[in-house]
Amino acid sequence: MSSPLSRRHFLQSSTSLIALPALESLGFRRFASAAAPAAPPKRLVFLGFGWGITTETWFPDIKQTGKDYKLPEGLKPLARHKADFSIVQGLWNKYSNEGHWGSTMWLTGANRFAEPGQTFHNSISADQVAAAKLGMDTRFASLQLNGSENAEASGHGPGLSMAWDVSGKPIGGHKGPVEAFHRLFSKDTTPIEQQKAMLAQKRSVLDTVMENAKAMQRGLGKNDRAKLDEYFQGIRDIETRLAKDEQWIGVPQPKAPIPQPQEGLAGKEEIKIMYDIIVAAMQTDSTRVLTYRQPVSTLLTSIGIKVAPHDMSHYHSTMGEKLAASQQRDLVQSELLAGLIDKLKTTKEADGSRLFDHVALAYGSNIRTEHNLDNCPTLLTGGGAGIKLGHNLVAPKDTPLCNAWLTLLHSIGVNAERHGDSSGVLKEIVA
Numbered sequence: 001m002s003s004p005l006s007r008r009h010f011l012q013s014s015t016s017l018i019a020l021p022a023l024e025s026l027g028f029r030r031f032a033s034a035a036a037p038a039a040p041p042k043r044l045v046f047l048g049f050g051w052g053i054t055t056e057t058w059f060p061d062i063k064q065t066g067k068d069y070k071l072p073e074g075l076k077p078l079a080r081h082k083a084d085f086s087i088v089q090g091l092w093n094k095y096s097n098e099g100h101w102g103s104t105m106w107l108t109g110a111n112r113f114a115e116p117g118q119t120f121h122n123s124i125s126a127d128q129v130a131a132a133k134l135g136m137d138t139r140f141a142s143l144q145l146n147g148s149e150n151a152e153a154s155g156h157g158p159g160l161s162m163a164w165d166v167s168g169k170p171i172g173g174h175k176g177p178v179e180a181f182h183r184l185f186s187k188d189t190t191p192i193e194q195q196k197a198m199l200a201q202k203r204s205v206l207d208t209v210m211e212n213a214k215a216m217q218r219g220l221g222k223n224d225r226a227k228l229d230e231y232f233q234g235i236r237d238i239e240t241r242l243a244k245d246e247q248w249i250g251v252p253q254p255k256a257p258i259p260q261p262q263e264g265l266a267g268k269e270e271i272k273i274m275y276d277i278i279v280a281a282m283q284t285d286s287t288r289v290l291t292y293r294q295p296v297s298t299l300l301t302s303i304g305i306k307v308a309p310h311d312m313s314h315y316h317s318t319m320g321e322k323l324a325a326s327q328q329r330d331l332v333q334s335e336l337l338a339g340l341i342d343k344l345k346t347t348k349e350a351d352g353s354r355l356f357d358h359v360a361l362a363y364g365s366n367i368r369t370e371h372n373l374d375n376c377p378t379l380l381t382g383g384g385a386g387i388k389l390g391h392n393l394v395a396p397k398d399t400p401l402c403n404a405w406l407t408l409l410h411s412i413g414v415n416a417e418r419h420g421d422s423s424g425v426l427k428e429i430v431a
Contacts, residue, residue, distance in 0.1 A: 040349040042412035045361040050102030050155020051313040052367040054326040060392040069392035074330035083390040085381035090395035099371025101157025106366040109402035109420025122168035126405040131289040140287040144173030147295030154296035162291040177261040177273040185256035254284035267302025275340040357383035386411025387429040
């Protein structure tokens with residue numbers, strides 16, 4: 001039988017072709033009593049921070065490649081996990097030209113000037129490519145988490161989160177641990193029939209808007225047609241979200257495996273609790289794709305550093321307290337990451353295996369330090385990453401960062417032909 005709604009089959013962009021989830025409108029149904037998968041699913045997590053790292057004490061010696069490398073000072077808190085993560089050196093986004101944008105283009109590799117006459121352009125982020133497949137059977141196709149502070153104060157740059165949709169438009173995120181916790185685990189008390197009525201009303205509005213927009217297509221010039229195509233893409237994105245909401249009406253949200261976070265957490269404690277929420281989201285299979293745009297400014301304040309984050313990233317100019325602040329920041333961030341890896345290793349799946357064994361996790365930034373955008377700090381971990389772990393890996397000169405993202409996508413079963421400016425998989429890291 002032919003599909004009743006062919007325009008919802010797939011979404012396409014210049015950088016990726018992604019299938020839509022198994023939507024009810026395409027004949028699929030989800031039941032609360034559906035059998036659990038035979039094997040734990042793959043998950044993908046991106047943890048991004050702004051203002052870079054301390055080049056001299058974060059990267060391992062470039063001459064000590066492979067497993068027998070000396071762990072640098074900035075990564076010392078990760079020593080107990082040394083066999084289970086790899087540092088990849090030499091990766092960059094060749095189109096990046098903004099020294100204060102730590103995550104805007106980090107997962108896209110886009111050229112902000114790619115559209116003639118426009119000063120900003122972006123493309124789909126790697127997490128959203130993954131979400132199109134891994135998000136089929138979960139309540140949330142993906143989850144975007146943000147720090148509770150202003151993103152630009154943490155060196156992240158423009159965007160509502162680290163995620164960008166198939167049209168290169170920003171995707172909203174949840175600000176702070178309390179908001180994220182409620183999104184995942186708070187019960188919707190709206191009666192089911194009222195929820196259905198609200199969704200039906202939204203669909204009716206969308207259908208009317210789509211019909212009116214199609215009627216406008218005739219007689220439009222090339223530029224206006226391009227703008228209208230972008231508008232149609234936005235409509236399709238809304239349709240996808242509505243279909244996802246319909247799938248989960250009446251399915252109770254899982255019991256939270258962690259207590260509700262306290263209000264007002266900031267800096268180090270906020271990141272620690274947000275890492276707990278990330279584990280809880282995967283543990284309850286609420287989502288399999290997550291991004292977290294981490295705070296830096298409040299992190300510094302929370303550990304007693306008075307140097308401004310921007311000044312800290314320019315430690316080369318005066319060294320002294322700026323350098324000390326940068327190195328202390330590295331240590332605390334590594335300590336927090338080590339704690340997250342601990343939790344991934346101790347959290348058990350239904351089959352008794354570790355959550356860690358089914359996660360591909362990338363940790364890093366688009367900025368190395370100061371305004372330097374080459375050799376993006378990149379740490380990869382997780383048994384689901386499909387890469388060599390425990391290595392100091394050095395990529396050939398001018399290797400796109402998106403090669404690493406393409407490799408991770410393949411490792412979790414998303415066989416995209418390309419992503420961003422990728423030139424192929426990163427063979428140096430494949431196990």
